Amino acid sequence: MSLAIIIVTYNSARVIEACLDSLGPWARKALVVDNASSDATAELVRRRGVRLLSMPGNLGFARAVNRGVKAALSRNVCLLNPDCLATPELFSLGLAALEGGERLIAAPALDDHGQTVPGRQPGYSRLKLAHDLLTLGWPFPHKLAWMSRRPGYHDRSWYWAHGACLFMQRELFLRLGGMPTNYFIYMEDVELGLRLRRAGGRVVELPYTLPHLTAQGAVVTAARRRWLLARGRLKYAARHYGTLFAVGLGLLTLPGLWAKGALK
Template sequence: MSEPTAAICMLAVGKPGYALAAREALTSFLRHTDFEIYVTADSAVAPFLPQSPRIHLNLISLSAPEHRSSYFRAKFDALVWCLDQTSAAIILQVDVDAVLLRPLGAAEMVAALGDRRIGMVEQTGISGSEMRGDDFFEHYRSQSLAFIDASAEPPPRHAFHYFNSGVVLAYRDEMRRFLDWADERQRVLPADHMAGAYMLGDQAYFQVWANTVAPDSCRALPWQWNHCSHWDAGFPRKDALIAHFSNFRNGPEFETVMAMHALVGNGPTDPELEQTSTGQDAELAFIIITYNSSRVIGYCLDALANRKHEIIVIDNASTDGTLDHVTREGVTIIRNTRNEGFAAAANRAAAATSAVHLCFLNPDCLMTPAAVEAALSTLRQRPDAMVVPDYVDWHGNPTAGRQPGYSRLKLTADILDNNGMAKLARRLRRLPGYDLESWSWPLAAALFVRRDTFHAVGGFDERYFCYMEDVAIGFEMSRRGLEIIRLGHVLPHFGQHGADIPSSGRVRLIDAARLKFARLHYGRTLATALAAMHWVLLRRLAIKGAWRRQRRRGMGSR
């Protein structure tokens, strides 16, 4: 009898955290299995997923759903689509924040299920909560079962299992039975799935199926199948099979994705997709300037792995072990003995490559193959332009890569905003002339340019230590009649994770750069006025700070 086939099913929709978590999860399953993988994703997530012929993509739209329950119902729809696409005998449904830690074959799945048709791991607790078995049973009886099927009887307490649906292993016929039943129940239940103040999700359906509808079909899988940070002590344990970074519906945080990436490690997902150098000059060189960027630089470089492009990291005398994450095959390292700032370091790296095109990439920005190809295609047609994508931050907030020109009003508002006068700054932003449409500048978290064009405009202005050098190069491009082109691609930019600089130090650097831009491009009169305003604002903040400290000391002495 031949070994049964298996397939992976995953839903990846929503904020960038889900996209990047799915990237890690998919990489782990590509590396440790030979299964076909069926991913349902939206257009915001799809560009960041790994490329492999084994990944089958189902694009959906969940923009502004009426109810939060739409997200868990999309998981059921993803499972239906997966079953319709594959004839595999076994389906492994995994959440996007779960990574496979070692090789897995269909035979191990069969052994785990034994004589049962569906299996899940029993959740033993909730991190930060005292809820345990009796509490879970009461929640099941009074909430989940009462909502989904009030006419059904709960199992005896000793037979109840509080299963977690982050990992579900099932034969296809049992999964189809479950989905048909879940669909019937959803048709007669309130769409918002609110049981009082609590929203029931997919886990409630799986629990009702396993405990009440078909208890003889379900097996409690060993903990290794769903080793979860949400309830397991000693997470992550090395003998686990699947490590699950449960987010409790809040979306994976930045630290979660970094932890997932650390477990997955670097290396090719599919060997047949690995690209090697041709021995010729690279068409594109990625230039990454680091300064105490140890938290993110490894992740940034891993996203560039297995490509034919040149990678240059120039480090501004980091002291946090950044170079430990940079030293790897295929990466050229330039070590500065002191912090030269962004502009000087970028220019030095650009002079060290013979690549036709350059991409100045922040260490906290994640590149995608689609963005690279689109940028190169654009520059081949417009060699005198600069090309920049749009960005999205961790919370899903978008930022345009091509920004309108800096006006005197904008310089004033930004300095006010940085120094405790946000309300006044907001009023100034509503005034006409705040943004200058006569020229634009590239937000240079991922700036593509032909090397000859970059040198022709003088590179980045080294009079700026950090910040505003991209505004200045945009001004110079405009002065020469050259264009900043906005790509139709969006990249995740984590923002303020690229360099370990205290927020107060960051504010000082930004203010100094804006005052310098005012002096160089708008004259001494404006620069002097802004500098005086800046001094007054700093004195105001210092006085307020001293008053608050004195008040706290006075309250403490009572």
Template sequence: MPADDLPPTQETVTAIVVAYDSAEVLPACLDALAGEGVPAIVVDNASGDASAKVARAHGATVIVNPRNQGYGRANNQGVAACRSPFVLIVNPDLVLQPGAVAALLAAAERYTDAGMFAPRIVEPSGRIFIQPRSLLSPAHLNAASAAVVPDGDACLPFLSGACLLVRREIFLSLGGFDPRIFLFYEDDDLCRRMRDSGHALVHVHAAEAQHARGRSSKPSPARRFNARWHLAWSQAYVAAKHGLPAPPLGSVLKNAAKTVGYALILNQIKMMAHAGSVAGGIAWRRGQTALTRQKLAAEGPGA
């Protein structure tokens, strides 16, 4: 796998940033990491823009994938390429604020039974994002309206995959992100497995990150279709993996009706989004895999 100048093995933490047409947002992300003294590995998922060039110009190590390997599989590549005891998984449209990494590492020293830590994620509106619910969450916690923003450190059932400090040894012992998932629910699945293995998940209030959600790559009808295909497929896959009921057939029919409705009013973006949901749901029922759709080998990078 092409890579250049991997970071020193004695570093405490290495950041892993998965890029896909992310040239516009990478500079701020990587500059913030450099300001925190954190070396970064950027795994470029076959971007069509200058993401790899931008990453190198900002001092990052770059692994270039000839094909898009998906979010979890690409992060697995990055984690495998470093040797630091901690890895910091960071979305390219997220900017860590000064002192955030130090606060996360200090929390790791305080909470030795915890496996993953997440900063206080602040959106452009000023809202603090807390993962309010998940398909894999216990029923009594699975209510967005009941979500409470902690005013200090707190154990949570799930953490956002936008930024995670993870003990590398535990990450590897759990098999990393599930390589059968191309996109969506990979962070929920990892959180669930982390909790099931006896390791707490900690929200670290003193660590702040600014997150411009949805700006990792530019949208298009084709990308919206593909994203919603994987959202529907991954939901069904993760439910089956953890012994939960499959999404009802009615959800496919509902999305089919919305596809027709948006086609009639010529809203291409929303039409393609709902069409993708229909296709992903049907593909799951037919036994098609996410990797088959992306023409990826199960034993390839990230597996």
């Protein structure tokens, strides 16, 4: 089965070489989509003979992924973050999983600095959105842990695949409209999972744990990352739970983000 490994980069020079090294012989299947990095990312990719697609500016994760998938022309695609360290076994397992059905996404678990994060995640409820947003802006986020223990925190009627690494058929990806481009980065993988569920598809988790150097794939300040996370979640809240709900969450969250420097 044919496969293209789509890796979106933005100022990823510190991790891209290790990522490509980890692919082993699968590196020849890689397509790096670079969002106009100002560091040596593109040059490092070229030196290794890996196919490179350069964007005219930083288009965001979703648009870059969509450009890469359209250019790949393979039957199957793997979306892989540049701060992931894969092995050839991962790609064999991913392709084998895709043989199990036409409307599915397969994702490995992630090892985030010693903490295992499931690649198959339950859907977002209002409570989960509120928790995730408030923890970004509140000075003592651990005080909000009680929220995650409340009934209904997860919406287990559907699941989404963590965007750090996922496998799916290219045709299905395009049929679902690709990654939702109304998100610059963050929450587009959640939206994709919701689209999959509405199309009658499902998400499966691979028997594999992928080392993931969380938040190392791009040179972005912690404050900027918090703002991008908040913006994505507020957009999702407005889209699926209404503008008033999103505005209320924003009023509770944004002052704390300002205090932490995310809005300066």
